Amino acid sequence: xxxxxxxxDATHFYLQVYFWLIVAVLGGLFLLMTFVQGGQTLFHTAxxxxxxxxxxxxxxxxxxxxxxxxVLFGGALYAAFPLFYSVSxxxxxxxxxxxxxxxxxxxxxxxxxxxxxxxxxxxxYKFFLYFNGVVAMVLIGAAVGTFFTGSNFSYDPITRVLExxxxxxxxxxxxxxxxxxxxxxAWFNLAFGVLLFAAARILGALWLINDIDNNEFPExxxxxxxxxxKCFIVLLVALVIVLFGLLTMKGYSYNIHDPKGTxxxxxxxxxxxxxxxxxxxxxxxxxxxVLYVLGVFKSGFGNSxxxxxxxxxxxVLIGIxxxxxxxxxxxxxxxxxxxLQSSLTIQxxxxxxxxxxxxxxxxxxxxxxxxxIIWVWYQMxxxxxxxxxxxxxxxxxxx
Amino acid sequence: xxxDLNMLEWARAQFAMTALFHFFFVPFTLGMSFIVAxxxxxxxxxxxxxxxxxxxxxxxxFAINFALGLSTGIIHEFEFGTNWSxxxxxxxxxxxxxxxxxxxxxxxxxxxxxxxxxxxWKRVSKGVHLASSWLLAIGSNLSALWILIANGFMQHPxxxxxxxxxxxxxxxxxxxxxxxxxxxxxVKFLHVVSAGYTLASIFVLGISAYYLLxxxxxxxxxxxxxxxxxxxxxxxxxxxxxxxxxxxxxxNTQPTKIAAMEGLYVGEKGAPIVAFGLPKNLPANxxxxxxxxxxxxxxxxxxxxxxxxxxxxAYVPGLKDLIDGNSEYGIWxxxxxxxxxxxxxxxxxxxxxxxxxxxxxxxAAAKKDFYTVVWSxxxxxxxxxKADLIGYGYFANPNVNPELIHPPVPPVFYSFHIMVGLxxxxxxxxxxxWIAVVKGSFENSKLLQTLATLSVPLPWIATSFxxxxxxxxxxxxxxxxxxxxxxxxxxxxxxxxxxxxxxxxTAFVILGIAELKILFTVVKHGPKGAH
Numbered sequence: 001x002x003x004x005x006x007x008x009d010a011t012h013f014y015l016q017v018y019f020w021l022i023v024a025v026l027g028g029l030f031l032l033m034t035f036v037q038g039g040q041t042l043f044h045t046a047x048x049x050x051x052x053x054x055x056x057x058x059x060x061x062x063x064x065x066x067x068x069x070x071v072l073f074g075g076a077l078y079a080a081f082p083l084f085y086s087v088s089x090x091x092x093x094x095x096x097x098x099x100x101x102x103x104x105x106x107x108x109x110x111x112x113x114x115x116x117x118x119x120x121x122x123x124x125y126k127f128f129l130y131f132n133g134v135v136a137m138v139l140i141g142a143a144v145g146t147f148f149t150g151s152n153f154s155y156d157p158i159t160r161v162l163e164x165x166x167x168x169x170x171x172x173x174x175x176x177x178x179x180x181x182x183x184x185x186a187w188f189n190l191a192f193g194v195l196l197f198a199a200a201r202i203l204g205a206l207w208l209i210n211d212i213d214n215n216e217f218p219e220x221x222x223x224x225x226x227x228x229x230k231c232f233i234v235l236l237v238a239l240v241i242v243l244f245g246l247l248t249m250k251g252y253s254y255n256i257h258d259p260k261g262t263x264x265x266x267x268x269x270x271x272x273x274x275x276x277x278x279x280x281x282x283x284x285x286x287x288x289x290v291l292y293v294l295g296v297f298k299s300g301f302g303n304s305x306x307x308x309x310x311x312x313x314x315x316v317l318i319g320i321x322x323x324x325x326x327x328x329x330x331x332x333x334x335x336x337x338x339x340l341q342s343s344l345t346i347q348x349x350x351x352x353x354x355x356x357x358x359x360x361x362x363x364x365x366x367x368x369x370x371x372x373i374i375w376v377w378y379q380m381x382x383x384x385x386x387x388x389x390x391x392x393x394x395x396x397x398x399x
Numbered sequence: 400x401x402x403d404l405n406m407l408e409w410a411r412a413q414f415a416m417t418a419l420f421h422f423f424f425v426p427f428t429l430g431m432s433f434i435v436a437x438x439x440x441x442x443x444x445x446x447x448x449x450x451x452x453x454x455x456x457x458x459x460x461f462a463i464n465f466a467l468g469l470s471t472g473i474i475h476e477f478e479f480g481t482n483w484s485x486x487x488x489x490x491x492x493x494x495x496x497x498x499x500x501x502x503x504x505x506x507x508x509x510x511x512x513x514x515x516x517x518x519x520w521k522r523v524s525k526g527v528h529l530a531s532s533w534l535l536a537i538g539s540n541l542s543a544l545w546i547l548i549a550n551g552f553m554q555h556p557x558x559x560x561x562x563x564x565x566x567x568x569x570x571x572x573x574x575x576x577x578x579x580x581x582x583x584x585x586v587k588f589l590h591v592v593s594a595g596y597t598l599a600s601i602f603v604l605g606i607s608a609y610y611l612l613x614x615x616x617x618x619x620x621x622x623x624x625x626x627x628x629x630x631x632x633x634x635x636x637x638x639x640x641x642x643x644x645x646x647x648x649x650x651n652t653q654p655t656k657i658a659a660m661e662g663l664y665v666g667e668k669g670a671p672i673v674a675f676g677l678p679k680n681l682p683a684n685x686x687x688x689x690x691x692x693x694x695x696x697x698x699x700x701x702x703x704x705x706x707x708x709x710x711x712x713a714y715v716p717g718l719k720d721l722i723d724g725n726s727e728y729g730i731w732x733x734x735x736x737x738x739x740x741x742x743x744x745x746x747x748x749x750x751x752x753x754x755x756x757x758x759x760x761x762x763a764a765a766k767k768d769f770y771t772v773v774w775s776x777x778x779x780x781x782x783x784x785k786a787d788l789i790g791y792g793y794f795a796n797p798n799v800n801p802e803l804i805h806p807p808v809p810p811v812f813y814s815f816h817i818m819v820g821l822x823x824x825x826x827x828x829x830x831x832x833w834i835a836v837v838k839g840s841f842e843n844s845k846l847l848q849t850l851a852t853l854s855v856p857l858p859w860i861a862t863s864f865x866x867x868x869x870x871x872x873x874x875x876x877x878x879x880x881x882x883x884x885x886x887x888x889x890x891x892x893x894x895x896x897x898x899x900x901x902x903x904x905t906a907f908v909i910l911g912i913a914e915l916k917i918l919f920t921v922v923k924h925g926p927k928g929a930h
Contacts, residue, residue, distance in 0.1 A: 006567050061518050064510035067469065072502035074476050079499035082491025089480020090487070090889035097899050100477040101906070107470030108910055111463060117920035119913035158568055158751045160485050162890060174895060351492045352564070352571040362500050369507045376511045376531075379523050390521070395455065397462070397517045 003157050005261045005347035013256070015356035016346045019080035020327045021320075022363060026073045027144075028319030031199070032312050033066035038197075038204025040106070040133035043126055045223040053114070053391050053399065054220065058211040059204075060110040060399045061380065065373070067107060079359055083349035084334050091153045091164040092143065092175025099139050106132035114399050133204075134197060141196030142189040146178050147326040147333055148246065148270065149185025154339035157348075167338035184337050188245040195238035199315060202231045202296060206308040209299050213385040221305075228300030246270045252335035252343055261348055263332055263340045273325035281321050288317030406893040407885055410482045413900045417474045418870070419863060420907050424468030426862045429543055429592050430599025430634075431461040432536035435516075436529075437626055443529050453619055455520075456926040457603065460918065462517055467914050474903070482896065486877050486887035493561050493572045494549055497579075501545035508538030543595075544588050551584025554873060555652040556881045563743075563786040563881075565750050565769050570881065583652055586645045587869075593637045594865065597825055598858035600631030604832055605855035606922055608848035611841070616925045621842060628836045632829040639822055643706060649872075650707030650715070653879055655804060656872035658718045659811040661703055664692050666716040666725060671698040672706070678812045682802045683718045692808070718805045733794055733801050739773055740792030743785040790881040806874040814864040814871065821861040828854055 007013045039059045046052035078085045089096050105128035112118045113125040152170045154163050165172020171181050178189045205224040214221050251269020254261050266272075274282040291314030299307025327333035332343035350356065391398045435458045442450035476498065479487050487494070515523055515531035523531070552561075560577040561570050572578065607624035610616045650657040657663075662678040663670060664686040676696030686692050704713040714728050724732030746769040753761035768785065775782035793799060832851060835841040841848075873879055877887040 057518075061514050064469065064513060065507075067473070068502070068506045068510040071473055071476060071506055072499070075495070075499040075502035078476075078479070078487070078491060079495035082487055082495050085480045085491060085495070086484040086488035089477065090482075090484025090891070093481050093889070093891060093895055093899075096477055096481050097902075100474060100481075101902060103473055104470045104906060107473070108466045108913070111466035112913055112917060115463070115917045115920070117916040119916050120909060158748070160488060160568070162484060164891075174891065351495065352567070354575075355492050355496055355572045358572070358575040359496060359499060362496075362503060365503050369503060373507065373511050376515055379527060380514060380519060383522050393521070395520055397455075397459070397520065 003155070003261065003341055003343075003348050004259060005345065006350065006352075007347045008353050012350075012353040012356065013347070015353065015360060016080075016350045017328060018360060019076070019350065019356060020323070020333070020346045022366075023073070023076055023080065024320045024323035024327075026069065026076055027323045028316040030066070030069045030073050031196075031315045031319040032203070033062070033069050034137060034196070034200035035203035035207040035308070035312075036063045036066040037133040037137050038200030038202065039208055040129035040204070041201055042204055042208065042224065042227060043129070045227055046220060047223075050388060050391065051217060051220045054212045054217055054386055054388075055208060056110065056113065056399045057391055058208055058386050063106065063110055067103065070103065080351055080356065081344075081346065081349045082351060084344050087153060087155055087162060087344060087349075088143075088151070088334060090162055092146070092151060092178070093164075094173065095139055095143055095175035095178065099136050099143070102132040102136035102139075106136075110399055133200070137197040137200050138190075138193035141193035142178050143175075144196070144322065144326075145185070145189030145192035147323075147335075148249065148251070149178070149188050150252065150335040150337035150343070151175075152177060152181075152184070152338045153336050154342045155336075165338075170338060185245070185249070188242065188249070191238045191241035191245070195235065195242050198231050198235035198238060199292075202228050202235060202300070203308065203311060203315065205231070206295060206299050206311050210305045210308045211381075211385055213387045214305055216388050225300055228296060232296055232300060252332045252340070254330050254332060254343075254345060256330045256347065261345060263335070263343045263345075265340070269331065270325050273329045273331060274321075276329045281324055284317050285321040288314045288321065290314070292318065403890075403893055404885070406891065406896055407888050409893060409896040409900055410888045411884065413482060413896060413903065414475075414478055415870070416900070416907070417471065417478065417903055419866065420911070421468065421471035421475065422863060422866050423859060423911075424464050424471060425543070426591070426595035426598045426858075427464050427602065428461070428468050428539050429595030430597070431457065431464065431602070432532075432539045433596065434599050434603055434626065434630065435461055436532045436536045437630065438623075439529050439532050441626075443525055449618065449622070452926050453622060456619070457623070458517070459921060463914060463917055463921070465513065467910060470910075471907075481899075482889050482891075483877070483887050484889040486882065488569060489882055489887075490552075490556075490570045490878055493552055493556075493570050493578065496572060496575065497545045497549040497552075501542050501549075505538050505542035505545060508534055509542060512538060540592055543592055547588040547591060548579055548584045550869075551581055551587050552578060553876075553878050554587070554869070555581065555583040555648075556878050557581060558783070558787050563789055565747060565766050565786070568747055568751070570878075583648045586641055586648055589641045590638060590645045590865075593634045593641060594858075594862050596634035597631055597638055598862060600627045600634060600829070601825065601851075601854055601858045603627035604631060604829075605851045605853075608851035609922075610925065612845070612848045612852060617842070619926050624832065624841055625836045628829055628832040628841075631825070632833045635822070635825040635829050639826060642819075642822065646706055647709070650703075653873070654716050655718065655721055655806065656811070657703075657707060658716065658721065659806045659808050659872055660815040660868060662692055662696075662808050662812050663689060663703070663715060663717040664719050665689050666714060666720040666728070666730075668704070668714045669701040669712045670703040670707075670715040671700045672702040673697070673812075673816075674699050675816075676812070678808050680807065680809050683722055683805070684802070686719060689717070718808070722801050722804055733791070733804050736788055736791040737794035739785050739788045740790060741795035742792075743769055743789040744792040746785065747789070788880070790876065790878070790883055793883040793886060803875050806872050811868055811872045814867040818861045818864040818868060821857050821864075824854070825858065825861075 036059050043052055043055060046055055109125040109128040113122055152165050152167045154166045170184055171177040180186055205228045209221055209224050250265045250267055252263055253266040253269050254263045291310045295307040295311025298304040327346050332345045334344035336342040390396050435454060438450060438454040438457060442454050512531040512534040516535050519528055560574040562573055564571045603623050604627040607620035610620040661673055664683055665688060673696045677694040679692055679694055681692055701711045703715055705711050707715055716730050720730050722733050724730050746765045750762055750765035770784045770786055772782045772784050831847055835844055835847055875884050877884050
């Protein structure tokens with residue numbers, strides 16, 4: 001059946017858009033913070049214990065922030081679009097469970113890795129960090145891919161029955177089908193996953209080059225630059241596939257003025273979205289891409305350690321635009337290929353007007369939170385990068 | 400679609416396991432973060448290096464625990480969606496808000512200032528560092544506030560702050576301030592955080608006592624014990640006082656829970672409290688007197704009426720009354736509630752059928768009936784509509800046993816009584832320790848030191864049982880009186896839930912043992928060996 005929008009008036013509609021933008025910004029910031037996950041897959045570039053601990057300590061001071069950003073991203077989606085939370089998490093069970101598991105293992109790894117009596121040994125904790133860096137990134141990327149390719153579910157809004165795997169020509173692996181069902185865009189989802197992984201890994205290397213003392217660890221820095229070059233090739237291939245898919249696939253669409261919210265498939269939907277609003281999404285997307293590549297060239301190919309600034313800003317812009325074109329301009333952000341009309345839009349999955357109003361007031365706190373995060377970040381960095389002396393100092397709580 | 404009840408039990412077991420495991424770490428974080436801040440404040444005020452090493456030792460222990468607390472915390476945010484997706488849909492509009500606020504105002508504060516507090520000893524000034532340690536403690540406790548506001552809603556979904564919306568067929572929030580300020584949530588918050596302070600104080604006191612017994616790190620231990628004894632004494636008394644207030648709130652909002660906590664089957668005027676007892680696991684319809692329900696018990700007369708209703712002769716309904724009703728005291732039988740709930744469900748269906756057909760008159764009629772007031776109290780202006788009782792429609796199904804309306808008595812009874820018993824022991828222990836500290840005899844009292852050391856695991860038992868009292872006692876509802884647990888879970892094949900259950904169990908066993916091993920190693924090395 002058609003799943004009508006719950007939008008009660010214009011204010012409610014703008015709140016729905018506003019919260020999708022908040023989700024987009026949080027998504028962009030989360031992508032920036034995935035330098036932690038990317039960095040976790042670079043331990044093998046360290047050739048001795050000191051180099052390894054330099055990487056561990058550099059990332060170990062930031063992982064909680066990434067973790068918290070993910071939690072807030074989830075919390076914001078829950079509060080603003082509870083129906084999405086219910087459908088996606090309950091439906092694509094294994095995707096979210098594996099992502100979750102990868103983060104559970106990560107959270108203890110930093111603290112326990114170099115502690116005596118840690119039961120399973122340093123290698124196991126290092127494996128947890130790699131696991132988080134690879135599996136969580138690929139899965140989160142693939143999950144975002146399904147925002148465009150769609151998922152295999154149908155949902156009845158009145159009886160509250162979620163049925164997953166109802167497409168006649170599809171598979172049901174509680175979400176994992178997104179990676180193997182090539183008829184329904186698995187190639188796109190996988191490319192998205194690889195793209196996210198490569199992007200995070202490059203960010204990780206850029207971060208480490210910036211945060212670790214370049215004079216004390218010259219060889220490690222050089223090896224990290226080498227990794228960036230290799231990853232950049234992977235990133236370009238994945239990016240081409242994703243862009244090709246995005247611009248050529250049929251997109252899900254609805255008319256925001258249609259009280260029934262009927263969903264149709266439309267050619268060139270995402271290109272159309274990029275060109276909407278005076279092509280601002282396209283311009284910002286390209287700007288993000290240029291900044292990212294500039295960052296890669298500065299620190300990957302050149303000798304600067306400032307690459308993370310450019311690439312970091314770039315990925316935030318790219319992330320925001322990816323979410324913007326996935327959910328705004330009459331686009332269902334969580335489409336269903338099993339039953340078009342079950343697709344979720346910001347208008348049929350959102351919280352009530354009152355709740356969104358309350359949350360809009362709460363969102364006033366976000367700039368303050370960002371401000372103190374930046375202030376703390378500055379406080380911790382102003383005395384220079386991580387040095388051997390600090391790592392060896394018993395009072396620095398080094399990992 | 401019928402839900403697989405076996406799957407439901409596994410989903411519940413998974414949530415219970417992950418929540419219980421998470422709750423081993425949370426109260427410790429709540430209390431320890433403040434204790435570390437106390438020690439650091441003394442260090443900054445006195446400028447003495449010994450206080451710095453005391454601070455850093457306890458901070459290390461705090462950090463080891465903090466990591467696992469954080470990692471087990473994220474599980475629940477996911478589980479609300481993965482395993483309880485119907486719950487998330489039906490009440491997400493109310494429940495999601497405090498979760499998001501928790502993320503914005505509390506988690507970032509915790510994570511951001513933890514970075515300075517842990518790693519910033521040489522990177523920032525003393526003042527900034529101290530402020531960060533305090534902000535970390537405040538952030539941790541704020542996160543407890545918001546999650547317990549969310550939990551308070553599950554215990555008492557008052558129509559003051561929500562209503563069941565016929566249009567979207569879910570609960571929607573109508574007053575955020577009342578959600579935050581509702582007494583059930585506030586007393587719950589105070590009870591939980593002060594229990595956390597008590598727990599951390601016992602840990603510090605116990606480890607210090609252990610060092611004194613071993614004649615190691617004497618000065619360190621004496622100083623740590625002094626702070627812990629004072630903080631613990633105040634906290635443990637506060638836990639009991641606010642716990643009494645908490646029980647009062649429960650008695651007035653969740654009659655099935657309070658009756659199960661005390662094994663009260665047949666309602667009484669001047670109801671007693673069972674100080675000690677062995678309840679039998681009997682269905683309410685087989686019980687004719689409260690004595691029959693126990694193999695053995697010692698009662699304190701009238702105390703339940705005093706604590707629950709603030710009146711020694713007040714009537715407290717028993718489980719039997721809550722099923723069969725009691726017209727003398729205006730208690731409705733479950734069958735009546737179920738009938739009203741079923742009518743509300745019928746209205747909901749009729750409304751949406753009419754909407755599909757475009758029959759506005761039928762829509763209006765269904766809506767009017769849905770929001771008909773069925774009960775009101777002219778004294779305080781509280782009223783209930785059919786919509787408020789929609790959850791009870793579940794019991795209109797003839798296949799659902801009416802006995803399920805209350806939680807199982809023995810686990811709730813035992814959990815509650817063990818928690819209370821331990822709570823009184825903690826007050827005694829701290830009183831004794833505090834007097835010993837003031838008189839300067841703590842160092843020499845072997846008996847006190849031994850008891851304090853042996854008491855270290857006890858507050859974990861108490862907090863776990865406290866949590867079980869609250870959450871098992873809430874059954875059969877996820878949202879009391881509104882959404883049955885059986886209607887909250889994700890429809891998914893059993894094997895998926897079993898697989899994730901064992902995935903978490905394996906991880907918890909390994910990580911739990913690893914944590915304890917690291918902790919024991921640190922404690923064994925003592926304050927100097929730790930750094």
